[in-house]
Amino acid sequence: MIGPFAGLASRGLFVFDPETAHGLSITALKTGLVPTCRIANDPRLAQTIAGITFPNPLGLAAGYDKNAEVPDAMLKLGFGFTEVGTVTPKPQAGNDKPRIFRLVEDRGVINRLGFNNEGHEAAFARLSARHNAPGIVGVNIGANKDTADRVADYVAGIRKFYALATYFTVNISSPNTPGLRDLQARDSLKTLLEAVLAARAEEGLRYGRTVPVFLKIAPDLTEEGLDDIASEATSHPLDGLIVSNTTLSRDGLKDQIQAKEAGGLSGVPLFKRSTVMLAKMRKRVGPALPIIGVGGVSSATDALEKIRAGADLVQLYSCMVYEGPSLPATILKGLSSLLDREKLSSIREIRDTRLDQWAAEKL
Structure with a gap:
């Protein structure tokens, strides 16, 4: 079980700069120094989304395990699923350092990493080594900064990882x-989705199975931008949306020094904006299309609110920087406790119960 030692070790990482601390945490997970969490699965938390049966609705968002080094270690912390990447066809160093900044007062993180990763081949080798191992592992695919054809890079990701991914983002x-x-603009998005989903169809015939594809969108879209994405998402055989990525907004931050750093903001300050965006998108796409809610989840209360605002599943990452590796287990226990109190038979019963309130908020 995860106990006080793991919490102290997590806080001890604050001695190091954020990127060094991240690397040390990956090393600790690879060497087994982080204790696993063994809580019994609560069948009321399980649900089938996009043809995949998730043991619980809590997942690790992309960005932590960029190179598919520790998916199984993360699943052992209690996550119902994990997402590796973002992975690009060619290795790339990303942006200049320093490029990660903690906003401790705000319990937030700003990063401008720039898809730093070891490329398709490295991730493919690691995922191949765990092929047929249990657990849901999604692959988050992206484009190289210097590519001449971004759409082709996404298609390459579908083809490369089709046999290994439980789902794609x-x-x-x-x-x-x-x-x-810019790929979120309607015409560009139409071109991208047509190419990606055509590649998925071809690979599906080859492998005899259909791997779901999710689209991850930004939290900084206008109402008109949401309209465009919803229209394209529902007119293609897309399997779901992930709402949302990091934000460029700096509204309401206490730390005005780190707030000046360029990059995407995540963690607690992202919670409200991303949840409003989630609800507005749920209103647009209707009840059937799966949505994964991500942004600022630091507690069971936050996870429940995402579901009440329209999410089927929930992801987190940045808040673990502050809460430590026990966070997934703590959230899952909180979800089960709510079901006990409300005498509910499934977590799905609370979905959309605060949809109207969240969707009415202004962006």
Whole structure:
């Protein structure tokens, strides 16, 4: 079980700069120094989304395990699923350091990493080594900064990892690759989805199974931008949306020094904006299309609110910087406690119960 030692070790990482601390945490997970969490699965938390049966609705968002080094270690912390990446076809160093900044007063993080990763081949080798191992592992795919054809890079990701991914996330919403968010514009998005989903169809025939594809969007869209994405998402055989990536907004931050750093903001300050965006998108796409809510989840209360605002599943990452590796287990226990109190038979019963309130908020 995860106990006080793990919490102290997590806080001890604050001695190091954020990127060094991140690397040390990966090393600790690879060497087994982080204790696993063994809580019994609560069948009331399980649900089937996009044809995948998730043991619980809590997942690790992309960005932590960029190179598919520790998916199984993360699943052992209690996550119902984990997402590796963002992975690009060629290795790339990303932006200049320093490029991660803690906003301790705000319990937030700013990063401008820029899709730093070891490329398709390295991630493919690691995922191949765990092929057929239990657990849901999604692959988040992106485009190289210097590519001549971004759409081709996403198609390459589908083809490369088709035999290994439980699902794909098409990440067009990072603010740290110049021009990437332009792919959210309607005409560009139509072209991208047509190419990606055509590649998925071809690979599906080859492998005899259909791997779901999710689209990850930004939290900084206008109402008109949401309209465009919803229209394209519902007119293609897309399997779901992930709402949302990091934000360029700096509204309401206490730390006005770190707030001046360029990059995407995540953690607690992102919770409200991303949840409003989630609800507004749920209103647009209707009840059937799966949505994964991500942004600022630091407690069971936050996770429940995402679900009440329209999410089927929830992801987190940045808040673990402050809460430590026990956070997934703490959230899952909180979810089960709510079901006990409300005498509910499934977590799905609370979905959309505060949809109208959240959707009415202004962006």
